Amino acid sequence: MNIIIAINEKYIPPAKTMLFSLFRNNREKSTVYLLHKDLTAKSVEELRLFLERCGDVSLVEKRMDSRLFADAPRMKWWSEEMYYRLLAFALIPEERALWLDADIIVNGDIREFYYQELKGYYCSACAGSDQSWAQLIGLEAGRLYFNSGVILYNLDEIRKNHTIEDVLRCLNEHSDNLKAPDQDILNLLYQGKVVYSDPAMFNHEVFGDFIYSKNERSFIMHQAKIIHFNGPVKPWDPKGANSAGELWWKYELLQGNKLEYYKYKIFHFPTKCRYGLREIYFIILAQLKKLHKR
Numbered sequence: 001m002n003i004i005i006a007i008n009e010k011y012i013p014p015a016k017t018m019l020f021s022l023f024r025n026n027r028e029k030s031t032v033y034l035l036h037k038d039l040t041a042k043s044v045e046e047l048r049l050f051l052e053r054c055g056d057v058s059l060v061e062k063r064m065d066s067r068l069f070a071d072a073p074r075m076k077w078w079s080e081e082m083y084y085r086l087l088a089f090a091l092i093p094e095e096r097a098l099w100l101d102a103d104i105i106v107n108g109d110i111r112e113f114y115y116q117e118l119k120g121y122y123c124s125a126c127a128g129s130d131q132s133w134a135q136l137i138g139l140e141a142g143r144l145y146f147n148s149g150v151i152l153y154n155l156d157e158i159r160k161n162h163t164i165e166d167v168l169r170c171l172n173e174h175s176d177n178l179k180a181p182d183q184d185i186l187n188l189l190y191q192g193k194v195v196y197s198d199p200a201m202f203n204h205e206v207f208g209d210f211i212y213s214k215n216e217r218s219f220i221m222h223q224a225k226i227i228h229f230n231g232p233v234k235p236w237d238p239k240g241a242n243s244a245g246e247l248w249w250k251y252e253l254l255q256g257n258k259l260e261y262y263k264y265k266i267f268h269f270p271t272k273c274r275y276g277l278r279e280i281y282f283i284i285l286a287q288l289k290k291l292h293k294r
Helices: 009-025 041-054 080-091 132-137 155-161 164-173 181-190 214-222 245-254 258-293
Strands: 002-006 030-036 057-063 096-100 104-106 123-127 146-154 194-197 226-228
Touching: 002 009, 002 080, 009 041, 009 104, 009 245, 030 041, 030 080, 041 057, 080 096, 080 146, 080 155, 080 164, 080 181, 096 155, 104 245, 132 181, 146 155, 146 181, 146 194, 146 226, 164 181, 214 245, 245 258
Parallel strands: 002 030, 002 096, 030 057, 123 194
Antiparallel strands: 096 146, 104 226, 123 146
């Protein structure tokens, strides 16, 4: 497998957990392409050694030139690294490669997804949970808007039809109308050339501060292959509540990170109490409404 990640120093720990989960469940010779602009040599070497311990996995480092996206739209929660996926076709000398965001757990065998047929298509991705964005950015009628956290690229096909200049031009032309810049640009450039995979299985979006039913939680924990914690609250953040967060900590504990787990539990306790009381409030409110209807 060829895997692409783009991170800064802050996201090294979650990236390690994501990669650990991937290679624990998919044991085959793989290459991880690391795109970054300012990781230290020490951090890169530590990641290289970490991957070697995960199996037959090698690391290829690609240091990016920040000038490429110097004028790209920025907000507090938009890091420069998110833009690097736009240039995967020009950076990765492979036929195909899988882009994975760092806030992901791979909880099963994904070879069926990775080796699917892509002839004539640019990528395989999963439709996003909010399809209103398709109209907001001006996609052609009937086109599905996909989430860019999980993208299986057909790099050879993209190289035939696109250049770095195409990408930068599209970014510049639409800069005033972008909601999720990198994702919007990929949707605009790749429309009509996407194989849509099952989002419940291969990019299951799990939002923080959300209560799932028993069946929904069971599916996330035991059946979904790629779980994407793309909400505002990350599972490692003790100040938030993520009802599927224990899946993240499963892979932290499998790495032996018990101290981090106990710290999380301690600092998360007040938040857990607050959300528990809120859940009780809504249960009581629902019961009162039922009594009122009688």
